[in-house]
Amino acid sequence: MPTHPASNIESRFSRLTALLAEWQSVWRPLPFTQRRAAWCERHPELTETLLGLSDAQLARLQADPWHASPLAGRLPVAELAGLVELPPLAAKGEPLPAAWSQHVGGRKWQQIEAFIRCLDVTPHERLLEWCAGKGHLSRTLARRHGREVGALEWQASLCEEGRRLAAAQQAPVRLYRQDVLADEVAGFLSADTHVVALHACGDLHLGLLERAVAAGCTVTLAPCCYHRTQAADYRPVSQLGRALCHSHSLHLERNDLALAVQETVTAPLGVRRHRERANAWRLGFDELQRELRGEDTYLPVPSLAYGQMPERFDDFCHWAAQRKGLTLPDGLDYRRYESAGWQRLAEVSRLELVRHLFRRPLEMWLAMDRVQRLEEAGFRVEIGTFCAHRLTPRNLCIRARTS
Numbered sequence: 001m002p003t004h005p006a007s008n009i010e011s012r013f014s015r016l017t018a019l020l021a022e023w024q025s026v027w028r029p030l031p032f033t034q035r036r037a038a039w040c041e042r043h044p045e046l047t048e049t050l051l052g053l054s055d056a057q058l059a060r061l062q063a064d065p066w067h068a069s070p071l072a073g074r075l076p077v078a079e080l081a082g083l084v085e086l087p088p089l090a091a092k093g094e095p096l097p098a099a100w101s102q103h104v105g106g107r108k109w110q111q112i113e114a115f116i117r118c119l120d121v122t123p124h125e126r127l128l129e130w131c132a133g134k135g136h137l138s139r140t141l142a143r144r145h146g147r148e149v150g151a152l153e154w155q156a157s158l159c160e161e162g163r164r165l166a167a168a169q170q171a172p173v174r175l176y177r178q179d180v181l182a183d184e185v186a187g188f189l190s191a192d193t194h195v196v197a198l199h200a201c202g203d204l205h206l207g208l209l210e211r212a213v214a215a216g217c218t219v220t221l222a223p224c225c226y227h228r229t230q231a232a233d234y235r236p237v238s239q240l241g242r243a244l245c246h247s248h249s250l251h252l253e254r255n256d257l258a259l260a261v262q263e264t265v266t267a268p269l270g271v272r273r274h275r276e277r278a279n280a281w282r283l284g285f286d287e288l289q290r291e292l293r294g295e296d297t298y299l300p301v302p303s304l305a306y307g308q309m310p311e312r313f314d315d316f317c318h319w320a321a322q323r324k325g326l327t328l329p330d331g332l333d334y335r336r337y338e339s340a341g342w343q344r345l346a347e348v349s350r351l352e353l354v355r356h357l358f359r360r361p362l363e364m365w366l367a368m369d370r371v372q373r374l375e376e377a378g379f380r381v382e383i384g385t386f387c388a389h390r391l392t393p394r395n396l397c398i399r400a401r402t403s
């Protein structure tokens with residue numbers, strides 16, 4: 001299946017900008033932090049449809065917001081579904097030997113295998129991995145192509161472990177302890193370099209694009225964590241992105257960008273139940289603290305790791321109150337607050353469905369901004385998916401070269 005040519009990307013980018021802007025008052029606010037999202041009054045029919053969804057409908061739409069959606073009459077579901085559709089990138093070569101997966105987690109290995117099969121490696125290019133961790137990808141590339149691979153990683157312990165693994169497998173990998181944001185990184189890139197980056201975060205992959213533009217090298221990038229960026233306000237990296245944001249009055253903040261990567265591979269049932277209870281309790285505490293303080297505003301409470309959650313709601317409230325410097329009076333009706341928490345969770349989960357609908361469009365929009373940046377710099381660019389969504393929802397891949 002062909003990947004999308006640039007002209008198509010430009011029109012998608014433009015349409016996505018328009019829809020993100022048109023619906024920004026609905027998808028940007030976090031329903032969790034408000035007793036009732038401010039947009040509900042302005043969209044009574046949408047609110048009614050959402051709050052009227054059964055638990056089964058809710059679960060189905062959480063898993064798949066695109067098909068047979070009861071929201072289709074209220075939101076541009078079909079158009080968004082079309083705009084986020086991308087074909088898989090053409091994969092090459094045989095599957096990799098299973099023995100090579102040693103020391104790599106199961107899902108990570110499958111991602112690496114899929115990513116490598118989408119890499120278009122030409123005979124004379126020098127391979128360089130950006131933000132390599134323990135260099136699992138580099139090792140596999142070195143073995144697959146029988147050539148040396150350079151790898152840049154900041155954390156000393158990961159570099160050490162990566163060198164040990166490469167030596168044990170006799171894979172010709174050179175791991176450099178290097179901050180990829182430092183100026184001297186430029187010395188690693190030239191026109192014959194092919195930089196590969198699997199799940200490099202925000203500023204780290206944006207830095208890569210700028211270095212690649214300066215050096216004219218080839219890039220294969222699967223971006224991740226767009227919100228891991230210094231700037232509190234997102235400034236599009238492409239000229240077209242900036243122009244579109246300006247003409248549609250779309251202004252994105254770092255917090256908005258987190259939505260793009262909120263979808264994760266479905267957790268096991270036990271973990272989901274734990275998360276659900278934690279959220280209901282946080283909302284129950286929210287009801288309590290608003291009454292206690294006489295102030296109708298949200299107080300963020302830190303998350304508790306899986307094993308650290310108290311067994312009882314009242315103990316949780318005492319813990320949360322202490323964190324927020326509040327004293328809980330005796331004789332509180334904890335049952336009432338707990339059930340208010342569950343009630344709010346039911347509402348919040350339904351209102352959140354709107355954000356689910358705009359999650360992939362936002363991710364696609366951010367990826368298109370990167371594609372466009374490279375296009376504008378004269379690169380030939382393709383975008384597609386490198387693996388199935390069930391392996392990772394961060395499955396977008398950008399391939400760019402100058403010739």
Ligand SMILES: C[S@@+](CC[C@H](N)C(=O)[O-])C[C@H]1O[C@@H](n2cnc3c(N)ncnc32)[C@H](O)[C@@H]1O
Binds near residue numbers: 137154158197201
């Ligand atoms: C999300 S991990 C991805 C690792 C690997 N590519 C993978 O897919 O498993 C990001 C990696 O970037 C590294 N990193 C973070 N900041 C860095 C920097 N400024 N320079 C180089 N590496 C950095 C982290 O230590 C981490 O290993």
